[in-house]
Amino acid sequence: MATLVELIAAKRDGAELRDEDIARLIEAHGTGDLADYQMSALCMAIYFQGMSASETAALTMAMLHSGEVIDLSGVPRVKVDKHSTGGVGDKVSLCLAPLVAACGVAVPMISGRGLGHTGGTLDKLEAIAGFNVSQDMASFARIVSEVGVCMIGQTGKLAPADKRIYALRDVTATVEAIPLIVASILSKKLAEGIDGLVLDVKVGRGAFMKTVPQARELAEALVRVGEAAGKKVSALLTDMEAPLGRCIGNAIETREAIEVLHGEGASDLVACTLALGSEMLVLGGVAATAEEGTEQLRDAVTSGRGAEVFERMIEAQGGDPMVVGDPSRLPQAEQVVEVLSDQAGVVTAIDALEMGLTSVAMGAGRTRADQAVDHAVGIELCCERNEQVEAGQPLAMLHVHDPIDAEKPALRVRQAFTIDPEASTSQAAPPIVIGEVSTA
Amino acid sequence: MATLVELIAAKRDGAELRDEDIARLIEAHGTGDLADYQMSALCMAIYFQGMSASETAALTMAMLHSGEVIDLSGVPRVKVDKHSTGGVGDKVSLCLAPLVAACGVAVPMISGRGLGHTGGTLDKLEAIAGFNVSQDMASFARIVSEVGVCMIGQTGKLAPADKRIYALRDVTATVEAIPLIVASILSKKLAEGIDGLVLDVKVGRGAFMKTVPQARELAEALVRVGEAAGKKVSALLTDMEAPLGRCIGNAIETREAIEVLHGEGASDLVACTLALGSEMLVLGGVAATAEEGTEQLRDAVTSGRGAEVFERMIEAQGGDPMVVGDPSRLPQAEQVVEVLSDQAGVVTAIDALEMGLTSVAMGAGRTRADQAVDHAVGIELCCERNEQVEAGQPLAMLHVHDPIDAEKPALRVRQAFTIDPEASTSQAAPPIVIGEVSTA
Numbered sequence: 001m002a003t004l005v006e007l008i009a010a011k012r013d014g015a016e017l018r019d020e021d022i023a024r025l026i027e028a029h030g031t032g033d034l035a036d037y038q039m040s041a042l043c044m045a046i047y048f049q050g051m052s053a054s055e056t057a058a059l060t061m062a063m064l065h066s067g068e069v070i071d072l073s074g075v076p077r078v079k080v081d082k083h084s085t086g087g088v089g090d091k092v093s094l095c096l097a098p099l100v101a102a103c104g105v106a107v108p109m110i111s112g113r114g115l116g117h118t119g120g121t122l123d124k125l126e127a128i129a130g131f132n133v134s135q136d137m138a139s140f141a142r143i144v145s146e147v148g149v150c151m152i153g154q155t156g157k158l159a160p161a162d163k164r165i166y167a168l169r170d171v172t173a174t175v176e177a178i179p180l181i182v183a184s185i186l187s188k189k190l191a192e193g194i195d196g197l198v199l200d201v202k203v204g205r206g207a208f209m210k211t212v213p214q215a216r217e218l219a220e221a222l223v224r225v226g227e228a229a230g231k232k233v234s235a236l237l238t239d240m241e242a243p244l245g246r247c248i249g250n251a252i253e254t255r256e257a258i259e260v261l262h263g264e265g266a267s268d269l270v271a272c273t274l275a276l277g278s279e280m281l282v283l284g285g286v287a288a289t290a291e292e293g294t295e296q297l298r299d300a301v302t303s304g305r306g307a308e309v310f311e312r313m314i315e316a317q318g319g320d321p322m323v324v325g326d327p328s329r330l331p332q333a334e335q336v337v338e339v340l341s342d343q344a345g346v347v348t349a350i351d352a353l354e355m356g357l358t359s360v361a362m363g364a365g366r367t368r369a370d371q372a373v374d375h376a377v378g379i380e381l382c383c384e385r386n387e388q389v390e391a392g393q394p395l396a397m398l399h400v401h402d403p404i405d406a407e408k409p410a411l412r413v414r415q416a417f418t419i420d421p422e423a424s425t426s427q428a429a430p431p432i433v434i435g436e437v438s439t440a
Numbered sequence: 441m442a443t444l445v446e447l448i449a450a451k452r453d454g455a456e457l458r459d460e461d462i463a464r465l466i467e468a469h470g471t472g473d474l475a476d477y478q479m480s481a482l483c484m485a486i487y488f489q490g491m492s493a494s495e496t497a498a499l500t501m502a503m504l505h506s507g508e509v510i511d512l513s514g515v516p517r518v519k520v521d522k523h524s525t526g527g528v529g530d531k532v533s534l535c536l537a538p539l540v541a542a543c544g545v546a547v548p549m550i551s552g553r554g555l556g557h558t559g560g561t562l563d564k565l566e567a568i569a570g571f572n573v574s575q576d577m578a579s580f581a582r583i584v585s586e587v588g589v590c591m592i593g594q595t596g597k598l599a600p601a602d603k604r605i606y607a608l609r610d611v612t613a614t615v616e617a618i619p620l621i622v623a624s625i626l627s628k629k630l631a632e633g634i635d636g637l638v639l640d641v642k643v644g645r646g647a648f649m650k651t652v653p654q655a656r657e658l659a660e661a662l663v664r665v666g667e668a669a670g671k672k673v674s675a676l677l678t679d680m681e682a683p684l685g686r687c688i689g690n691a692i693e694t695r696e697a698i699e700v701l702h703g704e705g706a707s708d709l710v711a712c713t714l715a716l717g718s719e720m721l722v723l724g725g726v727a728a729t730a731e732e733g734t735e736q737l738r739d740a741v742t743s744g745r746g747a748e749v750f751e752r753m754i755e756a757q758g759g760d761p762m763v764v765g766d767p768s769r770l771p772q773a774e775q776v777v778e779v780l781s782d783q784a785g786v787v788t789a790i791d792a793l794e795m796g797l798t799s800v801a802m803g804a805g806r807t808r809a810d811q812a813v814d815h816a817v818g819i820e821l822c823c824e825r826n827e828q829v830e831a832g833q834p835l836a837m838l839h840v841h842d843p844i845d846a847e848k849p850a851l852r853v854r855q856a857f858t859i860d861p862e863a864s865t866s867q868a869a870p871p872i873v874i875g876e877v878s879t880a
Binding site for chain 2: 171
């Protein structure tokens, strides 16, 4: 039997590791027989040599089986989740999950916190007074069963190998390796006890994947490995050049998601929510086509059933359900400072990365995992791409506690807008859904 | 200033690191600010992306300055050392160093122990009763000054960064990276306080470098970086397809080295010693040409001055100097078991790797650094390549404590000989020196 070092050397030399070798490596890392310095060298070798679909699937399964798999067999409905690779202004989960649940597909969702320029669903939920993202597995299963949706944070019991390996990758420049990204995402999602998964692979300046080919490669790997694990999986590539929707922050994003549940909201945010939701309904078997799914979701909005499910979920998780009817109950910053355009022209770009980083600098996000966030602050855009603005017209509003806090962010936010005096608004806004990957 | 992780990512992406960045990385590893798992990921990135000559030199200097540099300024003579990349039957240091010292060039030599299939100079020296390879720096300098040569083991104070990094490389499949090999060798050798260095880069089955192009690449990198550090450096590529000389073990190799000092010894061993030694005399400035150096070395043999220097060094290091005049004082195994040829023909190959591994299995070497070695046991070859042998003629003699200990090794040793019944002995024996790398 090959030694663990020989397995690292084999991967370094481009060999395909066998399923049992990959399982041994992950298990040995769990017991300490494979030291962190060996795992990080292996991750770097994988960065350079890649992994086949079969190796990536084996890695995913080995990481999945390093911990518990939630048993949701007591939930009679089909269970489908959504995962986004992360972006700026991405509050889709908050409106999507209740709408999908309202259409008859259960959504057992385990989300993360914001880090770096990307926000996190848990931080947005916690803007709701009393909302508890830490539910034990029994409560999680009960709420999914009774309400149709429950949104919680990662527990140490699910895919602990991913937690260990991700911590290493983060400090060894081995995050950007598709097989490792795939195994990290899917090992956690498969641990949720789901039947299907829709992946939102973001593309552009504000996303982890900067180009469509990169994003497509990741999406294809995710779909292939997810299906190899016996799940129904599809992926959408969606635009993340500009922030999604109009708000970047926590409470203001929650408010914006609630607007979508009430039939309002920015067109790109609504389009993204409907596209991902209809995929979930198709995978869940309650809609025959995406068009049919979209109709069902629209009906859940107009009937108020989506908003009602969100209220019930908030209540079940200890939060204040009245925010759904009255978003002014969410935390609010004392001051709103306008950022004005200094010229007339057409907004041709809004830099998602810079907006994300600025919101972090304002306190809405964190640069280290142990930092707290300020739920009230954030950036609210007043216009979108391809819109004509005049000099002196507000481009954005900064939600701050003191006007002085707005000074530096205002400069950055203004810079993040590209305004072309010569351009015309005749072009259509760029589509939010760039592509789709599915083998179904 | 870039973070340490950004520096790892830069190397991963093929960038050339600046001298000060490399110094920061090595220093941070020493303080623990760069964790072992980050250093191992960096080593794997270097494995894939390589390092420029300038980067390798910076790495070498950073590792050198992680510890002390021996001050031999009190030794009036020019100081030149030799380093071999390791092979089977390589006892050259034991006869070379006293001969070179006898010719007027001081040799402050820090050597290693055997590991895996390759032997180590320290183990061979310790076959001499009382010989102490651990000398403090003051004694080392004094013996070099008085005798002209002192041979000791690595201390924790010289290039400690190399010790830490090598330990990681050994278990993370990152040994085989030329910039890391170069920095490891040269950081230790430069710490000796030498003026010049001759490198013996072994090539072939029994060597670390299996092919001439690989060996040449390593040799060129060593010479380039050594010269960048201000030293006179040259390198020879020497054959390691077959064991060097006739003996593979500890005491029997020491005996063979003493034979060379007395003007005897196998022709390949003598040729290798003269080639390396004459280079050392040229670098040391006491010979104008290699031919002149060779003459001086031959004179040191015939005059007995080389043997006398070896005696004085042994005495100065606490050992029994009478072994030089009477090698039977060295440890001897109780039994010598002959391995007979089962056919007639010409010996076309003697597998150095297999011979090395067999000697380790007999107890002459070690597979883990913490193992003890048996000084008495070993393999003594009775013929060399290109020699005609008859069926029933001895190919080798196994030095063992009990005939039963010879059974398995005898099979392996016989297999390690390739005997071709059809070949003729008309071809010349392969030259021991394959090539030379020097910019002098």
